[in-house]
Each structure stands twice: as C-alpha cells, then as structure tokens.
Amino acid sequence: MPELPEVETSRRGIEPHLAGETILHAIIRNPRLRWPVSREIQMLSDQPVLSVQRRAKYLLLELPTGWVIIHLGMSGSLRILPEEMPAAKHDHIDLVMANGKVLRYTDPRRFGAWLWSDNLQQCPVLAHLGPEPLSAEFNGDYLFVQSRGKRTAIKPWLMDNKRVVGVGNIYASESLFAAGILPHRPAMTLTAEEAVRLADTIKAVLLRSIEQGGTTLKDFLQSDGNPGYFAQExxxxxxxxxxxxxxxxxxxMAKQGQRSTFFCRTCQH
Ligand SMILES: [Zn+2]
Structure with missing residues (x-):
C-alpha cells in the first residue's frame, strides 16, 4: 500500500510535468473506484494546473476552479506518459495535457479515489486530519501534550490520523524501534524526553524513505517502470x-488491533 513517502515521491515525480501545464480533458475508462470519480473531473476542460500539493496521503492538483483530490488506495499509481501510449487493463484515468503527455492512473484493486473540491477547508476527506509529520507543528511538545491521560497503546495511538497523518503500520513500527520505545506501552507513559525522540525519529524515518524514493523518480518517465514504490531498508x-x-x-511480532507490530524486546523499553 502506498504510504506517505510513496505519495510524496509520486508528487515530486509528477509535479514538473503538470505544474504550469494545461489539462485539455480527462479520459475516464472506469469511474467505479472506491467512490465514483467526481463529475467535475469527468467534465474538466482547458484548465491550467496551478500547483501539485500533498496533504496526508492525498495528492492535490490545484486548478483555477477547484482541486482534484487523488488517493492511491491500496494499489494505485500515477505515471507521466506520451499521449499515444495505449492504455492497459487497469489504466482507469488519463488527464490529457496540452504538452502531449498524459497523467495516467492505474489501479488494479480500485480502492483509490478521484474527488473534486472547490473548498479544501470544507472537504470531508481532509477535515479532522492531524498535523503533517514533517511540519514544525509536529514535535516532541505536541506529542507529549497529546499523550497526557491517553491509555491507548502507543503504536495504534500514533497511527491515528487525528494525531498525526501518514504514520502507517510500517513507519510506526520502524519509528518506535529507532526511538527505543515498546509499542504496547500506554501513550500516557511517554516522558517528555521520549516524546522529543519519537517525533524526531518519525521525521527522520519518513525523510530517509522519501530520499530513497527519489532514486525511482526516473520511473515516472518510463512506460513500463515500477511506478514509484521502493524497497526499503x-x-x-x-x-x-x-x-x-x-x-x-x-x-x-504481536497483533495490535488488526495490525501486526514488530519490535525488539531488548532494544525497546
Ligand atoms: Zn535489538
């Protein structure tokens, strides 16, 4: 499943080909994704892309009349291709650009989403999201204050999007290991010092993963390349x-909620 670093890598991969370019129209081969592809996207015509942004695991294409909101779901991916490249079975959406390229969306399991919003602040899928993990707002003080009185185990507590976005199962396990904190402890047992270490570690783990992803950026230009997921250390x-x-x-390994948690009992306390 694409996690925050893969989504950020996708954003960095498509941005140079989209920002400042014009979308002529969209080709929707199959509108039945997690939710039906928004009508406004199906009707797009002649709109410049003002910016390519990301919030949590959503990619945001800013257009003069509103925002295209893309979620990659379980198996979605985006590539920049020449317009004449024939579409394959799971290529559900193309945004056809005036520069002769298309942004092609492929999604075998169709759990992804293409939604439209003319007001991001009121967009239901983006409301109630916690801070971005790489923002200054997310830091040890924030984690410490948030954790007071919380009996929930630290790992599922961290994975709650209202706390912080984009810390999925892999990154929660890896960050808690790197910070030396057992995933089963109640969140309220975090000390101020541990909260600082944990926030710093989450940032470092995500940044390292985004940097690794950067080496796959060339694949966005290839018709047959791996579309931007990367093997991790x-x-x-x-x-x-x-x-x-x-x-x-x-x-x-232990189950926490429905998810597998991995940890070292010697290195984590
Ligand atoms: Zn160990």
Missing part, C-alpha cells in the same frame, strides 16, 4: 524471528 517490520540488527535478539 527495514529494521523490524516483516522480520519476525530474524535477528535484531542492533543486538542480535529475535524480532518479535
């Missing part, structure tokens, strides 16, 4: 029973 996630790279103890 993971310390604990998916490594149950393997040796901890720091101390050599076996990595353990």
């Amino acid at each position: 993971l310390q604990v996630y998916g490594r149950a029973g393997e040796c901890c790279r720091v101390c050599g103890a076996p990595i353990e």
Whole structure:
C-alpha cells in the first residue's frame, strides 16, 4: 500500500510535468473506484494546473476552479506518459495535457479515489486530519501534550490520523524501534524526553524513505517502470524471528488491533 513517502515521491515525480501545464480533458475508462470519480473531473476542460500539493496521503492538483483530490488506495499509481501510449487493463484515468503527455492512473484493486473540491477547508476527506509529520507543528511538545491521560497503546495511538497523518503500520513500527520505545506501552507513559525522540525519529524515518524514493523518480518517465514504490531498508517490520540488527535478539511480532507490530524486546523499553 502506498504510504506517505510513496505519495510524496509520486508528487515530486509528477509535479514538473503538470505544474504550469494545461489539462485539455480527462479520459475516464472506469469511474467505479472506491467512490465514483467526481463529475467535475469527468467534465474538466482547458484548465491550467496551478500547483501539485500533498496533504496526508492525498495528492492535490490545484486548478483555477477547484482541486482534484487523488488517493492511491491500496494499489494505485500515477505515471507521466506520451499521449499515444495505449492504455492497459487497469489504466482507469488519463488527464490529457496540452504538452502531449498524459497523467495516467492505474489501479488494479480500485480502492483509490478521484474527488473534486472547490473548498479544501470544507472537504470531508481532509477535515479532522492531524498535523503533517514533517511540519514544525509536529514535535516532541505536541506529542507529549497529546499523550497526557491517553491509555491507548502507543503504536495504534500514533497511527491515528487525528494525531498525526501518514504514520502507517510500517513507519510506526520502524519509528518506535529507532526511538527505543515498546509499542504496547500506554501513550500516557511517554516522558517528555521520549516524546522529543519519537517525533524526531518519525521525521527522520519518513525523510530517509522519501530520499530513497527519489532514486525511482526516473520511473515516472518510463512506460513500463515500477511506478514509484521502493524497497526499503527495514529494521523490524516483516522480520519476525530474524535477528535484531542492533543486538542480535529475535524480532518479535504481536497483533495490535488488526495490525501486526514488530519490535525488539531488548532494544525497546
Ligand atoms: Zn535489538
């Protein structure tokens, strides 16, 4: 599933080809995604793209009359292709640009979304989202204050979009390992010092992943390339029973909610 670093990598990949260019029209081959593709997108004509932004895992194309909001769902991806490139089975949407290229959306499982909003502040999918993890607003003080009185285990607490956006299962496990904090502890047990370490670690883990993603940017120009998901150097996630790279103890796995959590009982306290 695309996580925040993949979505940010997608944004950086498509931005140079879209910002300042004009969308002539959209080709919708299958409007039945997680929700039906918004009518306003189906009717697009001759609109310049003012900017390509991201909020949480949503990509936002700013047009003069409103915003195209794209979510990649479980299996969605975006590529920039020459207009004449034939569409394949799961290529559901093209935005046809005046520069002879298309932004092509591919999504085998169709859990993604293409929505329209003329007022982002009132857009239901974006309302109630917590701060961006890479923003100054998200820091140790914020985490510490938020965690007071919270009995929820730290990992599901961190993964709540109202707390902070974009810290999915992989990044929550990896960040808690790097910060040396056991994922099962009640959030309220975080010390001020741990809260600072955790916020800094989340930023570092996400930034490293975005930088790794940068090496795949060329794939946005290829017709047959991997569309921007990247192999990661993971310390604990998916490594149950393997040796901890720091101390050599076996990595353990536990279920928290419906999700698998990976951790090292020696390195994390
Ligand atoms: Zn360890």
